[in-house]
Amino acid sequence: MGVEEIVLLNEDDEAIGTAPKAPSHHADTPYHLAFSCYAVDGAGRVLITQRALGKRTFPGVWTGSCCGHPAPGEGLRDAVLRRLRDELGLPGAALTSVLPSFRYRATAEDGTLEHERCPVVRALVDDGAAARLSLNAEEVERAEWWPWERCLELAGRPESSPWYRLQLAELAPLGPPLDWPDAGPGALPPALAW
Template identity: 80%
Template structure:
């Protein structure tokens, strides 16, 4: 596998180039395209994960189900499904755009910056879906109630993007009630 590339964005969220992912995350990380995904089962439980302790950025924090960076020319749906397979061993899911306009900037304890336009997607799977976590990506993966997810926002071990996303998701109700935001507000840099 070659070097993973991220899509660089301008202030209008248009693609303006690419850069190697690993070399791009530092104290002056350029604004780029990413996504977050919350896997929800048909009973309304949410798959919450702890990032692997060996991760370069934000190791060991608790966060949503998975996140990643769409590659150049890759559709958002395809990127989410790729990361669900790679990180969690989930082969398929019903996807829905939830927070297509989400963006954030966060600084890790070591000074590394995340600076992302990061649409949020819900992936619905059957209850009792087996998860096969990739230990290079995920330290732990657990099915939580929505109340447990909300409670995590008050704990320092949650990721900064998780806290910001939950502030927008909580008013939408329980995860199975989240409305479909559709693809209309996705950044121009990516297709659904």
């Protein structure tokens, strides 16, 4: 596998180039394209994960189901499905664009800055797949299916990721995860196809 690249953005969320992922994350990380995903089962439970303790940035924090960076030329749906499979062993899901305009900045304890346009997607997974998780130990320390009320409580605790707290502030008013409306692809950044 080659070097993973991120898509760099200008302030209008247009692609202006690419860069290698790992060396691009530092105290002055350039603004770039990412995504977050919340996997939801038929009972409305959300898959909450703890980032692997060996990750360089934000190790051990609790957060949504998965996140990642679309590769240059990769659409959002394909990127989300790739990370669900690679991080969690989930073979497929019905995807919905929930917070297509989400963006944030956050600094890790080691001084690494995250600066991302990070659309949020819901992935509805069937209960059979939900029961057969296969965690990638390089990415995920633990994963648990939580009721929505517990997810809301996590947003008030310091062991949650900063992007999780910011996303939950926007997701909470939408109601429980099975009720989240489809925001459609129209508000996605120009650099990212659905």
